[in-house]
Every structure is written in C-alpha cells, then in structure tokens.
Amino acid sequence: MTILLVDDEPQIRRTLRSSLAAAGYGVREARSGEEALTAFREEMPDLLIVDVNMPGMSGFEVCREIRETSDVPIIMLSVRNSEHDKVRALDAGADDYVVKPFGMQELLARIRANLRRSLHDADQDKLSFQSADLAVDFVRRTVTARGREVRLTPKEFDLLRYLVSHPGKAIPHRELLQSVWGPDYGDETEYLRVFVNQLRKKIEPKPSQPRYLLTEPWVGYRFRPPEDGQ
Numbered sequence: 185m186t187i188l189l190v191d192d193e194p195q196i197r198r199t200l201r202s203s204l205a206a207a208g209y210g211v212r213e214a215r216s217g218e219e220a221l222t223a224f225r226e227e228m229p230d231l232l233i234v235d236v237n238m239p240g241m242s243g244f245e246v247c248r249e250i251r252e253t254s255d256v257p258i259i260m261l262s263v264r265n266s267e268h269d270k271v272r273a274l275d276a277g278a279d280d281y282v283v284k285p286f287g288m289q290e291l292l293a294r295i296r297a298n299l300r301r302s303l304h305d306a307d308q309d310k311l312s313f314q315s316a317d318l319a320v321d322f323v324r325r326t327v328t329a330r331g332r333e334v335r336l337t338p339k340e341f342d343l344l345r346y347l348v349s350h351p352g353k354a355i356p357h358r359e360l361l362q363s364v365w366g367p368d369y370g371d372e373t374e375y376l377r378v379f380v381n382q383l384r385k386k387i388e389p390k391p392s393q394p395r396y397l398l399t400e401p402w403v404g405y406r407f408r409p410p411e412d413g414q
Contacts, residue, residue, distance in 0.1 A: 185299060186210040188229040190220040190246065191261070192238045200233070203288045209295075217241025221249060229256065231299055233291075236262040236273065244276045251277035255337045257298040259291075267374050274378040279339050280365070290368070297366030313348045317410040318387060318396065320348050329387040336386065339364065343379050344387075347397065347407035354400040380405055 187209045191197050194215075201211045212227050214220040218241055220234065232250070236243040247258055260278040262269060270281045279298050282291055313320040319328040325341050327334045336344065342364045347355060360376055361369040369375075380399075384391040398406045 185230040186212060186227060187295070188212045188214060188220065188223055188227060188232045190214045190217070190232060190238070190243070191235040192216060193235075196235075200291075203292075204295075207292055217243070217246040220246050224250060224254075224256075231257045231259070231295060233259050233261060233295075234278075236260055236264070236269070244272065247273070247276040247278050251337070257338065259294060259298060261286075270372075270374050271378055274375060277337070279337070293366070293368045297368065300366070313409075315410045317389075320345065322349075327387065330389070334386045336383070340379055340383055340386075343376075344383055347405060351407050351409050354403050354406045356404040360404060376405065 187204055189197055189200055189204070189211055190213075191200070192215050197213050197215075201213065204211050212223050212229060214223045217238055220232070220241075223229075224232070234243040234246050243260055243262075247260065250256065250258065257279045258277065259280045259282055260273045260276075261282050261284055262273070263284045265283045273281045280294050282294060312322050317330050320326075322345055325336075325338075327336055327341065327344065343360065346360060346363050357373050357376055358370040361372055365372070365375065380397055381391075384394050384397055388394050388396060396408055396410060398408055400406050
C-alpha cells in the first residue's frame with residue numbers, strides 16, 4: 185500500500201520514509217500542499233500523512249481539498265496538542281491527529297488502524313438496517329436518509345454502523361473509539377464529538393435536535409431507530 189507523506193521539513197520526511205519503507209509501505213513525498221495535491225491526483229495513495237503547518241497551503245486546506253473528491257484516510261501531524269487544533273483538523277476531514285514528537289510504533293499502529301476499512305466482527309458484514317427514513321447497507325457501505333443517498337467518509341460510516349448495530353444501547357466512549365479507530369484509542373472523545381456532529385448534519389432531520397444519534401451524558405452515544413423517534 186502507498187502512503188503520501190506531506191511535510192516541508194526534509195529531516196522528518198527522511199526519517200518517516202525510512203521507517204515506512206521498512207514497514208513495507210510504498211512512500212511518495214510532497215514538500216508543500218500544492219505538491220501534495222498534484223501527487224495525490226497522480227498516485228492515488230491509500231493513505232496520507234499531512235503536516236498541519238506548512239508554508240503556502242496549510243495541511244487543513246490540503247485535507248479539505250482532498251475531501252471534495254476522496255475518502256482516503258488522512259492522518260494529520262502537528263506540534264500543537266490542544267483540543268481546539270484536534271477538532272479543527274477533524275472538521276477539515278482528517279481521520280486522525282498525531283502530535284509531534286511521536287514514537288514510530290504509535291504512528292504505524294495508527295496507520296494500520298486507519299487503513300482498516302471494516303470492523304473485525306464478521307457477522308456485522310451480513311447485516312443491514314432498514315426503516316422508512318433510514319437505510320444502512322453494511323456490505324455496500326451506503327446510507328440513504330429520507331430517500332436521499334448520503335455520502336459518508338469511511339470513519340463516519342464505521343461509526344454509524346457500530347451505533348446502528350446496537351440499537352437502543354448506550355455505547356461508552358472508549359468502546360466506540362476502540363471498535364472504530366482501533367485498540368490503541370480510548371481517550372480521544374473529541375473525535376467522537378466531531379464525527380457524531382458530522383453524522384447528525386447528514387442524516388438527522390434537524391441536526392440541532394437529534395432524533396437518531398443521542399448523546400448519553402458522561403457515558404457515550406446511543407442510536408435510537410427512526411420508528412422509535414417519531
């Protein structure tokens with residue numbers, strides 16, 4: 185699988201290129217946001233690692249531009265560790281956010297988690313959800329809300345699928361994070377807040393008054409089937 189590495193610092197690119205190649209990944213490099221978009225169109229990589237702070241086009245802009253046409257997993261790198269910056273990256277369309285400096289094993293684990301497109305529970309792949317207002321096809325990975333097909337990113341779909349697969353159950357934050365992002369996650373509650381808000385905008389009749397994706401304070405989230413929420 186090919187990874188597009190986008191960073192303006194040559195030393196970081198050299199270090200990451202060596203480690204990623206040793207782990208069996210093909211690596212394409214870009215030194216700027218503009219180069220990244222050109223390389224993305226030419227290479228169509230399986231995953232992107234994008235630095236937030238670059239001269240010219242920022243990592244946020246790169247992410248938003250790519251999200252216009254692609255659901256490819258994007259991991260953003262930054263020296264900033266504030267919740268605000270993480271939420272900003274996720275809102276731009278990133279799947280994950282890694283703070284510099286980081287251990288290479290941590291980054292590799294996150295790459296593996298983000299390349300995984302489906303949950304490990306094989307039984308779930310045989311299921312689908314269907315109601316008058318909402319249809320989720322777990323195999324085809326399609327969602328229809330009120331007769332209109334909705335485009336979701338891979339992480340949005342995996343999160344919705346997990347919630348829909350457990351109707352009526354309050355799913356704790358940690359369970360959701362580890363089931364959708366992987367076993368190395370558990371404390372990134374801001375990820376869930378951003379992605380649930382994105383899902384609400386796409387499937388809820390009134391996102392500000394959610395009918396299907398309910399918040400369970402201090403616990404997690406719960407999916408209420410449409411028939412129960414009329």
